[in-house]
Amino acid sequence: MCVSNNEIAMFNQNLLKMAEEYAGCYLDSFDIFVNLPASENYIDAVHLSSLGQQNLFRIYQPVCR
Secondary structure (H helix, E strand, O other): OOOOHHHHHHHHHHHHHHHHHOOOOOOOOHHHHOOOOHHHHEOOOOOEOHHHHHHHHHHHHHHHO
């Protein structure tokens, strides 16, 4: 099954709406990671490399303080 970037973006919007409805927090990293070079940020098609982990940390750091 192949999921398009548009389908992922719509799914993320639904997750954001649900988080707001339940007073939760949803941090969407898709828009950032989709524009980063996969070869530098992933070990394989699923697992983040150390650089990918650092980039994810930069996304989450402002809300975790």
